[in-house]
Amino acid sequence: MHSTPAIGGEVLQPQRNRPPLAAAVVKSLATAIVVGEYKPGSALPPVGELCEQYGVSRTVIREATTALVEKGLVLSRQGWGTMVLDQEHWNLLDPLVLQGLFQRKDRLFYLDNLIEIRANLECAMAARAAGQLDEAQRSALKAKLDELAELKDDPAAYMRVDLEFHELIHRASRDAFGRAIVANIQGKALHTPQYSGDPTRDDIEHAHEGHARILEALLDGDADWAAAAMRKHITSSWKRRRPREEPATD
Known part of the structure; x- marks a missing residue:
């Protein structure tokens, strides 16, 4: 093993x-x-x-x-x-099982479920992080938001650094289990077009505003605000990119 x-x-x-x-x-x-x-x-x-x-x-x-x-x-x-x-x-957290679920015709059901799980876990992690950020973590988050601001015209790069921004919050929360679960299930979903979508500039601007609100709450040390900002960011971003219906398949 x-x-x-x-x-x-x-x-x-x-x-x-x-x-x-x-x-x-x-x-x-x-x-x-x-x-x-x-x-x-x-x-x-x-x-x-x-x-x-x-x-x-x-x-x-x-x-x-x-x-x-x-x-x-x-x-x-x-x-x-x-x-x-x-x-x-089935072991639904097994990487191959997850990969298969996100290839099914009813994949949106599982992607919706993933968003729900992400929101619950990441809200809790944001709340925990808000109360225990050290100076190095505060500086790293501010630097990452600045980096994101420079990438608004490059959606692919923005999405990559977006993950890094969230990962900094996960690490700061010290929630090892939550971090592992989110990373595992999201890792496979990221390869699914219906999950990642094809973000527009407006989508990126919307996401960036959400990141800014999350950071403001974290730096303020307000756990409730951080959790609420994280939930709004995750759910509203998914609402914007979620397909209304699956394309026809053979």
Whole structure:
């Protein structure tokens, strides 16, 4: 077992090192299960068929099956084969499961849920941070807001530094669990166009005003104001970029 380091704000859960072939099979099958290609209660294809489909050995398929069991996606029983489990058994915080959820046709349901979780956790972190900022943290936040102000004409760069601004607040709150949960679930969502959107200059201006209000509350040491400012920023920004309906898919 090992803890995978954070990459792009995403904190992965501890997991076993698996051979590249097995990891590729796990990713393919996990995604197929989560998006509904294999329905709950159905069986995965027999080992021999999977070996042929992926061009791998039986050992690789057994290793991949073990990984799927660990994620709560399947149950393997002698004589019964490998059965797909209902979603209530899935480890929804597993990176591959999250990735699959954000590829589903009903992905907006999960993205709305993500925003709700983000708002609750980040409001609490902002409130905690407001009461315990040291001078270095205050200076870092002010410098980050100034950096954001210089990037209003570069949406991609603004969004990247936006994450860094929030990360400074997360760290200042010393809420390790909240920070890890937000980073993990948001890390996968960031690769979903429906979550990140295509921000306009007006969207960036709106977000920047929200950041400024959050910082003002933090520097003032007002926990209630910081929490309220954070909630308004997260929910209103999502309201602006949330698609009204999913585009048609084949």
